[in-house]
Amino acid sequence: MLTVRALSVHRGGRALLDGVGFTARCGAVTGLIGPNGVGKSTLLRAVAGLPPQDATVRGGSLLFDGRPLPTMARERARLVGFLPQGHAVHWPLTVRRTVELGRLPHLGPLGRLRPEDHTAVERVMAATGIDGLSQRPVTGLSGGERARVMLARVLAGEAPLLLADEPAASLDPGHQLRLMEVLRAEAVERDRAVLVVLHDLSLAARCCDHLVLLKPGGGCAAGPTPAVLDPALLREAYGIPFAVTEAAGVPLVIPTLPPKSDRGVSRHAC
C-alpha cells in the first residue's frame, strides 16, 4: 500500500501541493482527479522521485508497505513504475526494444536480457495489444499506438506500485476501456497498487475502486469512488455543477455549465 502523508511540494515561494494525504491499496485501482493545475502531475512525480523542475518536497512522507520509498533512483524504479504525461519519443527504436527498456531496473551492468525479461516483455506486449507492432519504429506510430507502447514499457518493469499520468488521454473509447482493464488486471491479478490520473470522471467512476480528488487551495477528498463522486464535492473542486447518474448499468458523471445567458454569453451552450 502506498501511504502519502501530509505531502507538501513547493516551487519558489509557492505551494504546488499542501498537506495532501491518502492511501492507494495493492489489488485496487485508485484514480487521481482534480481540475487543471491542482497538482496531480506534481504528486505523481514526487512519488516517483522525479519532482518537477525547481520544485522541492518540503514536508510529509511517502511510504510503501510501511517503509519509506527508497531515495536511490534504481531502487526506486524497481518499486515504482511511472508513466508520465505525453509520449515524446526522440529515437526510432523498434517497439520491442522500447518495451525492453522497461526492464532496465532489473538488469546487470551489461544490460543483457535474461529469459525472464523476455517473458515479461512478451506478456505486457500481448496485454496492451501491441505485439503486432513489434518491429515498427516508435517514431512512426500514431499517438494512441505510442501511448500503448509507453504503457507496455512501464508495465514491463513489473513494479509493485504503478503511477500513470493521463494514460487514456490520446486513446479512442475502446482503447480507453481496454487500458483500464489492463491496469485493473495488473492490480488484481498481480496485487499491485495502481494510481492513475484521469480527467474523464465517467471513466473514473466506471473503472476505479477509490478516488483521490485534489482540491484547489490544498488538501484532498479520498475514499471509495461513489463517495468521492459527490456532486457537492465535485462542484467545490471544479467550480461547475455535475450530475451523477447511470445509463445501461454504467455510472455517468456529467459536467454542466450554467446557462450562457447567466454568464453573459448569448448562444450555443454546451
Ligand SMILES: Nc1ncnc2c1ncn2[C@@H]1O[C@H](COP(=O)(O)OP(=O)(O)OP(=O)(O)O)[C@@H](O)[C@H]1O
Ligand atoms: N515547468 C513549470 N514551471 C512553472 N510552474 C509549473 C511548471 N509545471 C507545472 N507548474 C505549475 O505547478 C502547478 C501544478 O501543476 P501540475 O502539472 O502538477 O497540475 P495538474 O493537476 O497535473 O494539471 P493538468 O490537469 O493541467 O495536467 C500548476 O500551477 C502549474 O502551473
